[in-house]
Amino acid sequence: MEKSATEENKPLNFIEEIIDNDLKAGKYESILTRFPPEPNGYLHMGHAASICLNFGVAKKFGGKTNLRFDDTNPVAEDVEYVNSIQEDIKWLGFEWANVFYASDYFDTLYDYAVQLIKQGDAYVCDLTSEEIAQQKGTPTEAGKNSPYRNRSVEENLDLFARMKAGEFKEGEKTLRAKIDMTSPNMLMRDPLLYRIKFAHHHRTGDKWCIYPMYDFAHGQSDSIEKITHSICTLEFVPHREVYDWLIAKLGIYPSKQYEFARVNVNYTVMSKRKLLQLVNEKHVNGWDDPRMPTISGMRRRGITPTAIRQFCEKAGIAKREKINEFSLLEFCTREHLNKIALRRMVVFNPIKVVITNLENEISLDIENNPEDENGGKRHVIFTKEIFIEKDDFVETPQKKIFKMEVGKAIRLKGAFIVTCTNVVKNEDDTISEIHCTYHENSKSGNDKSGIKVQGTLHWVSAQYAIPVEIREYDRLFKVENPSDEEGDFKDYINENSLNVIPNAYAEPVLQQATLEHHFQFLRKGYFYLDKTSTAEKIIFNKTVGLKDNWSK
RNA sequence: UGACCGAUGGUGUAACGGUAGCACAGAAGUUUUUGGUGCUUUUAGUUGAGGUUCGAAUCCUUGUCGGUCAACCA
Numbered sequence: 001m002e003k004s005a006t007e008e009n010k011p012l013n014f015i016e017e018i019i020d021n022d023l024k025a026g027k028y029e030s031i032l033t034r035f036p037p038e039p040n041g042y043l044h045m046g047h048a049a050s051i052c053l054n055f056g057v058a059k060k061f062g063g064k065t066n067l068r069f070d071d072t073n074p075v076a077e078d079v080e081y082v083n084s085i086q087e088d089i090k091w092l093g094f095e096w097a098n099v100f101y102a103s104d105y106f107d108t109l110y111d112y113a114v115q116l117i118k119q120g121d122a123y124v125c126d127l128t129s130e131e132i133a134q135q136k137g138t139p140t141e142a143g144k145n146s147p148y149r150n151r152s153v154e155e156n157l158d159l160f161a162r163m164k165a166g167e168f169k170e171g172e173k174t175l176r177a178k179i180d181m182t183s184p185n186m187l188m189r190d191p192l193l194y195r196i197k198f199a200h201h202h203r204t205g206d207k208w209c210i211y212p213m214y215d216f217a218h219g220q221s222d223s224i225e226k227i228t229h230s231i232c233t234l235e236f237v238p239h240r241e242v243y244d245w246l247i248a249k250l251g252i253y254p255s256k257q258y259e260f261a262r263v264n265v266n267y268t269v270m271s272k273r274k275l276l277q278l279v280n281e282k283h284v285n286g287w288d289d290p291r292m293p294t295i296s297g298m299r300r301r302g303i304t305p306t307a308i309r310q311f312c313e314k315a316g317i318a319k320r321e322k323i324n325e326f327s328l329l330e331f332c333t334r335e336h337l338n339k340i341a342l343r344r345m346v347v348f349n350p351i352k353v354v355i356t357n358l359e360n361e362i363s364l365d366i367e368n369n370p371e372d373e374n375g376g377k378r379h380v381i382f383t384k385e386i387f388i389e390k391d392d393f394v395e396t397p398q399k400k401i402f403k404m405e406v407g408k409a410i411r412l413k414g415a416f417i418v419t420c421t422n423v424v425k426n427e428d429d430t431i432s433e434i435h436c437t438y439h440e441n442s443k444s445g446n447d448k449s450g451i452k453v454q455g456t457l458h459w460v461s462a463q464y465a466i467p468v469e470i471r472e473y474d475r476l477f478k479v480e481n482p483s484d485e486e487g488d489f490k491d492y493i494n495e496n497s498l499n500v501i502p503n504a505y506a507e508p509v510l511q512q513a514t515l516e517h518h519f520q521f522l523r524k525g526y527f528y529l530d531k532t533s534t535a536e537k538i539i540f541n542k543t544v545g546l547k548d549n550w551s552k
Numbered sequence: 553u554g555a556c557c558g559a560u561g562g563u564g565u566a567a568c569g570g571u572a573g574c575a576c577a578g579a580a581g582u583u584u585u586u587g588g589u590g591c592u593u594u595u596a597g598u599u600g601a602g603g604u605u606c607g608a609a610u611c612c613u614u615g616u617c618g619g620u621c622a623a624c625c626a
Contacts, residue, residue, distance in 0.1 A: 038626050129624055138622055140554040184555040186622055195624035214626050238621055316565045320558050328576050411585050456585050522586050550587040
């Protein structure tokens, strides 16, 4: 078998296969895809998958991708969303060939509607919303023809023009395609093409009081732009028949629709409607709350575009509904962050350690990233008094536990081996400080002590450490698929998804942390500066923990 | 009791009539100045029943299960 030039080692997904075949058959010279968000919410992981697919296949096969806002319902849409969507796509690392709006085509769409009326393929219907629903039939029962179905072309033309002119009230009249009220496909039972809405549109202002429905906007927009492959999600499968019918009747460029399964992730929800509820009802602190599966939320949390793209790649493209495990996203995040994150030491829950044989502070240079030879080093000062994690000291010695205990030697990362000599206690029997002696010839990188230690601890200088706030996140929901449970999805919100550690002690270089860098706090996980962080109050979001085989 | 779509380890995805593979998750070992990383090993799968074929995850029939469709949303 001959391999095409576009083929890499891994097999093509079914969309790529279709494109590959079309190109080989000479059906198209080059392909054009589009990403068509409605600007009524922030983009989430599901959109990221669609973006990766649409922009990805175009890039792979030497084509282009348009960004098109599907803004045919002015009631829900807003420029705030238009801006955030563009920012998110760019951040993810993709470039569109053009930015278009379905609203750019309102004039053309109107002309198309007139054409359909003239051909006898559309009519103005006076039925109310309820009446239409009633006459539509059910999936197992045919619908009935509207009494207005056989109006003359002249009357339809006149009525439609008057709809546009604003002579009728909202809901009073609609334009419907004349297809087949007995079709087993409910969407083919004379679908609505236009409805009256006296709403201000974010782009066209008050020019229009009639707006096209999805079915009379999306496929037509695709066609106008000469989109070759219009890729959408599974719920649009039944719309394909309408899509093809309208394009055929109009005799316009035959874009083709292909459907794939949307990407879901467990323990969260992936619908703009539900995410909007979480925002509006303050279950989270906005669309970009680091717990949200939105692109902006993931960005704020410290997940990288590379990780998201990798996740989408690994999650794959298929035709069946699926829920991916969050652990796959965590894996992709760790995989990338391990390579780029600067290593730092931060003590979350401190206990004081006094190095009794150390009088003068010692200056150390510790590697920024053991995975990066060119990563350089940062300056850290070892002082007589330091903090370690309270959890890293145990009073009762245990085997196979790599912690500090009286009489035992242990390595302080990047510094020296210390031997714990004794502890000083408070009146209530709690430990006030731990005393250790350090071994001068055991300096990191130049250890001549010959002492074998089990374990290495992170630490900060008590004198130089800076206070930082740490925000740790857990899954947003207590169940894998909240939408699949009894009752409201919000009943399954994990109340403990945010854990704030207001006073952690960080090594001083973290004072200069910016959004440019991702960090790994040794033995803790990956962290990223929160966008609200200031010099006075430094805040870090936990992106993801380190993989931990031991605690299990 | 309609139409359409789908069904491969716990999860996701390959195999295009010819050895069921990969990744994540899980387990074990190894390395390690992060209980991180790396490396090695390993557990586990074709929805049931028929049929076609030398040979079926793949083709056919049928059952079962899951999803979608009755918004003037997209």
